[in-house]
Amino acid sequence: MTTTATTPDPSTGSTKAGSFDPIRARRDFPILTRTIGGKPLVYLDNAATAQKPQVVIDTIRRYYESQNANIHRGVHRLSVDATRAYEQARAKVAGFISAARPEEIIFVRSATEAINLVAQSYARPRLGAGDEVLITTLEHHSNIVPWQIVCQQTGARLRVVPINDAGELEMEAYGKLLGPRTKIVAVAHISNSLGTINPVKEIIAIAQRQGVPVLVDGAQAAPHLPIDVQALGCEFYAISGHKMFGPSGIGALYGRFDVLDAMEPYQGGGEMILSVTFDKTIYNHVPHKFEAGTPNIAGAIGLGATIDYLDTLGLDKIAAYEQGLLDYTTKTLASIDGVRLIGTARHKAAVVSFLVGDIHPHDVGTILDQEGIAVRTGHHCAQPVMQRFGLTATVRASLALYNTESEIDVLGAGLRTVLEVFGS
Amino acid sequence: MTELTDLYQELILDHNRSPRNCRRPVVPSRQAEGYNPLCGDRVTVYVSLDGEVLKDVSFEGSGCAISTAAASIMTQGLKGKSVGEARALFEKFRRLVTGDPTGDGEPELGKLHAFGGVSRFPARVKCATLVWHTLMAALNDRGEVVSTE
Numbered sequence: 001m002t003t004t005a006t007t008p009d010p011s012t013g014s015t016k017a018g019s020f021d022p023i024r025a026r027r028d029f030p031i032l033t034r035t036i037g038g039k040p041l042v043y044l045d046n047a048a049t050a051q052k053p054q055v056v057i058d059t060i061r062r063y064y065e066s067q068n069a070n071i072h073r074g075v076h077r078l079s080v081d082a083t084r085a086y087e088q089a090r091a092k093v094a095g096f097i098s099a100a101r102p103e104e105i106i107f108v109r110s111a112t113e114a115i116n117l118v119a120q121s122y123a124r125p126r127l128g129a130g131d132e133v134l135i136t137t138l139e140h141h142s143n144i145v146p147w148q149i150v151c152q153q154t155g156a157r158l159r160v161v162p163i164n165d166a167g168e169l170e171m172e173a174y175g176k177l178l179g180p181r182t183k184i185v186a187v188a189h190i191s192n193s194l195g196t197i198n199p200v201k202e203i204i205a206i207a208q209r210q211g212v213p214v215l216v217d218g219a220q221a222a223p224h225l226p227i228d229v230q231a232l233g234c235e236f237y238a239i240s241g242h243k244m245f246g247p248s249g250i251g252a253l254y255g256r257f258d259v260l261d262a263m264e265p266y267q268g269g270g271e272m273i274l275s276v277t278f279d280k281t282i283y284n285h286v287p288h289k290f291e292a293g294t295p296n297i298a299g300a301i302g303l304g305a306t307i308d309y310l311d312t313l314g315l316d317k318i319a320a321y322e323q324g325l326l327d328y329t330t331k332t333l334a335s336i337d338g339v340r341l342i343g344t345a346r347h348k349a350a351v352v353s354f355l356v357g358d359i360h361p362h363d364v365g366t367i368l369d370q371e372g373i374a375v376r377t378g379h380h381c382a383q384p385v386m387q388r389f390g391l392t393a394t395v396r397a398s399l400a401l402y403n404t405e406s407e408i409d410v411l412g413a414g415l416r417t418v419l420e421v422f423g424s
Numbered sequence: 425m426t427e428l429t430d431l432y433q434e435l436i437l438d439h440n441r442s443p444r445n446c447r448r449p450v451v452p453s454r455q456a457e458g459y460n461p462l463c464g465d466r467v468t469v470y471v472s473l474d475g476e477v478l479k480d481v482s483f484e485g486s487g488c489a490i491s492t493a494a495a496s497i498m499t500q501g502l503k504g505k506s507v508g509e510a511r512a513l514f515e516k517f518r519r520l521v522t523g524d525p526t527g528d529g530e531p532e533l534g535k536l537h538a539f540g541g542v543s544r545f546p547a548r549v550k551c552a553t554l555v556w557h558t559l560m561a562a563l564n565d566r567g568e569v570v571s572t573e
Binding site: 359360361362363366367370377378379383386392393421422423 | 427428429431432437462463464465466486487488489490545547548551
């Protein structure tokens with residue numbers, strides 16, 4: 001956090017130093033007061049998307065009610081104000097992940113788009129037949145398919161770092177797979193399906209020794225951990241607004257300035273140019289070179305408000321609180337006969353994937369829904385992870401700062417109901 | 425629990441525990457594969473036809489309780505029926521599980537009435553209909569995998 005202060009705010013969940021009050025934080029999220037079929041909502045699907053605090057909803061509404069204008073265009077007051085708010089949001093994202101300068105932040109519509117941008121604008125011109133792209137078994141489909149596409153386009157080869165039975169990357173295999181033909185490494189900071197926190201700093205350091213750039217997919221990390229891209233040393237870092245309590249349709253790509261500056265544009269259009277004639281177009285500077293067309297202005301400003309909110313709570317405090325909640329969840333699930341955890345890495349974020357006896361996850365999800373509990377059931381857009389464990393689906397409870405131990409108790413009771421319905 | 429026990433009726437739980445006709449016949453005359461990308465469920469339906477009559481119907485696959493029971497009960501109910509009757513029954517079943525008011529009270533549905541509760545769980549309709557779509561593909565003898573998406 002370099003640009004924003006982290007003074008505790010009495011109106012939010014952060015209280016005294018080192019403590020975090022989830023009950024106070026819950027009051028910031030209006031959706032958490034609603035019921036599902038007469039039962040309080042227990043929202044445990046945060047890895048799919050997180051809920052939004054009132055301050056973010058208000059910021060977006062205020063923007064459309066009183067500030068809406070196109071940016072980087074007009075000389076009129078509204079346009080100047082909207083441009084300033086949009087660029088302030090960029091600076092907030094830069095501060096949030098400790099980028100060296102705001103220009104290193106490109107607004108995109110999702111972490112998925114951020115990865116596609118790097119695959120097409122960075123990797124594609126630099127890949128040739130026989131070159132290699134190195135990813136891992138833990139990746140979300142959004143950090144697999146863009147690389148498959150660029151491999152098909154260039155004749156490069158996709159290599160995959162395996163995982164062990166706990167769901168951890170096999171670092172020895174990584175070292176061996178990282179070879180002279182490796183042109184880029186792409187790895188998730190946190191696995192969305194198992195919750196494994198990957199040793200990204202070590203992964204980056206190893207790649208750096210061979211001069212190989214690294215993209216970190218931080219979609220799952222941003223709402224749970226303090227991020228410092230300079231300390232990590234990665235070339236690219238992708239985040240997603242909606243997974244960190246911000247609006248959907250906005251994400252950000254961090255790219256080290258010199259790397260971005262050497263890259264070709266991703267898409268053509270307005271905003272990304274300095275001058276256009278039919279003979280020659282001169283591209284705009286970084287980051288505008290990569291932001292063709294009118295961007296999601298409200299989304300970017302809403303993301304800025306989200307970052308202010310998270311800074312007030314303190315991600316270090318959130319992370320500490322969630323570790324305690326993860327321990328409680330793991331113990332609760334382990335106490336239920338027939339529940340089997342999938343993914344038992346030593347370093348985990350608050351994501352718990354599991355099976356209930358031989359009951360299909362979809363049946364588990366439907367019964368939990370009747371208790372007001374929202375979990376994800378299925379392959380979590382990470383089919384290779386499921387295949388690694390010989391499964392087609394799991395139940396996944398993914399937690400966030402506003403979840404509580406009493407909600408985990410509701411989950412435990414819900415799972416006992418599942419076993420009862422199925423007579424297990 | 426009422427909506428739940430409506431969905432997970434004893435008949436459905438029983439067919440999930442011990443699915444009937446869950447086997448690959450020696451010589452099926454038709455077969456097709458169905459896939460639900462949402463949950464990864466797969467089912468293969470085998471049909472032995474004698475002219476226009478479904479002499480034997482069986483299936484293999486893995487899925488949730490709803491899809492397994494739907495496959496099991498479907499295969500039981502279709503033996504001896506004509507292709508036309510099977511198509512008509514699917515239409516009635518589809519109306520039942522999607523909550524189409526014209527879909528209830530169809531005596532031909534028989535045991536399939538157990539799936540009436542599915543209509544209150546829109547996310548689960550595909551679980552109940554996947555095996556039927558797959559059957560239709562087998563009867564139409566289309567080689568491709570049927571998807572719910």
